[in-house]
Amino acid sequence: MASRDEEGVQVRLRHIVEVGQFDRPLVEDIFKRADHMRSIPRAETPLQGLILATLFYEPSTRTRLSFESAMMRLGGHVISTENAREFSSAIKGETVEDTVRIVAGYADAIVIRHFEQGAAARAASVAAVPIINGGDGPGEHPTQALLDLYTIKHELGRIDNLKVALVGDLRYGRAARSLALLFRLTTGTELYFVSPPNVPMGDDVRQALSEKSIGFRDETNLLDVLPEVDVVYQTRIQRERFDSTAEYEAARGIYVIGEEALRRMKPEAILLHPLPRVDEIAPEVDPDPRAAYFRQAHNGVFVRMALLDLLLNR
Numbered sequence: 208m209a210s211r212d213e214e215g216v217q218v219r220l221r222h223i224v225e226v227g228q229f230d231r232p233l234v235e236d237i238f239k240r241a242d243h244m245r246s247i248p249r250a251e252t253p254l255q256g257l258i259l260a261t262l263f264y265e266p267s268t269r270t271r272l273s274f275e276s277a278m279m280r281l282g283g284h285v286i287s288t289e290n291a292r293e294f295s296s297a298i299k300g301e302t303v304e305d306t307v308r309i310v311a312g313y314a315d316a317i318v319i320r321h322f323e324q325g326a327a328a329r330a331a332s333v334a335a336v337p338i339i340n341g342g343d344g345p346g347e348h349p350t351q352a353l354l355d356l357y358t359i360k361h362e363l364g365r366i367d368n369l370k371v372a373l374v375g376d377l378r379y380g381r382a383a384r385s386l387a388l389l390f391r392l393t394t395g396t397e398l399y400f401v402s403p404p405n406v407p408m409g410d411d412v413r414q415a416l417s418e419k420s421i422g423f424r425d426e427t428n429l430l431d432v433l434p435e436v437d438v439v440y441q442t443r444i445q446r447e448r449f450d451s452t453a454e455y456e457a458a459r460g461i462y463v464i465g466e467e468a469l470r471r472m473k474p475e476a477i478l479l480h481p482l483p484r485v486d487e488i489a490p491e492v493d494p495d496p497r498a499a500y501f502r503q504a505h506n507g508v509f510v511r512m513a514l515l516d517l518l519l520n521r
């Protein structure tokens with residue numbers, strides 16, 4: 208899927224489907240590009256004349272709009288279907304593969320979000336233009352993981368030798384899954400999985416971490432974990448992923464970050480969340496300087512500008 212330039216950086220990344228496609232030099236390169244994008248002059252429009260299609264079969268605020276903003280900030284154009292499940296020809300029975308074959312004739316790259324795990328990989332297998340996975344069911348959310356790790360670098364100055372608590376829905380939460388997998392590119396990382404009993408981190412992620420000797424352990428008491436960690440990555444319990452209301456109710460409301468949690472966190476730690484939040488971070492937490500989740504969402508534009516530039520500016 209990729210080849211290397213003289214500095215060892217993968218320059219021929221065709222699609223972005225899962226974090227396993229990245230290596231450390233490529234991630235460092237993306238972060239450097241994202242830093243550049245923070246202050247790119249308005250007159251610099253490297254993607255002028257190119258078109259990005261955003262094909263979203265599930266709701267989104269951040270991923271869709273930040274990709275669209277990123278494309279437009281680089282001088283490109285956007286075509287979009289924000290509710291492709293109902294308002295594209297999917298409702299008439301068209302397959303993802305056929306839709307992507309068609310949209311590839313209208314755009315130079317496609318960001319796709321779909322409710323089925325593996326849908327982005329299926330799209331990439333038939334697409335004549337780059338496919339970017341904007342989230343595939345409970346599978347992966349690779350660009351979210353990149354912006355999460357970029358935020359950690361930006362806030363703490365490093366991505367190695369960190370203790371990180373991943374909190375909430377780790378079974379269906381694609382952002383937490385992708386971030387855990389991306390930590391395989393780091394050293395000295397210790398992960399704490401703090402999830403309700405019915406939504407633990409999957410065995411596939413545990414196996415992948417073990418293969419790279421990334422330490423992880425399950426914890427049930429969030430308040431005990433907080434004084435130890437450098438990063439708290441809180442996530443939403445996703446009502447839409449559960450088969451029954453009873454299962455959802457069993458998982459929600461167990462781990463909530465409020466004032467007591469803030470008192471327990473290290474002074475230099477940060478609190479992240481891929482957002483949207485429901486009630487798992489109290490609004491009183493927002494003014495605390497360690498609450499980095501809105502800065503994190505803003506970083507999404509710079510990281511997605513970097514990714515579009517990497518894929519399209521050749």
Ligand code: CP
Binds near residue numbers: 342
């Ligand atoms: N973090 C994230 O994926 O947010 P959206 O669902 O709003 O895109």
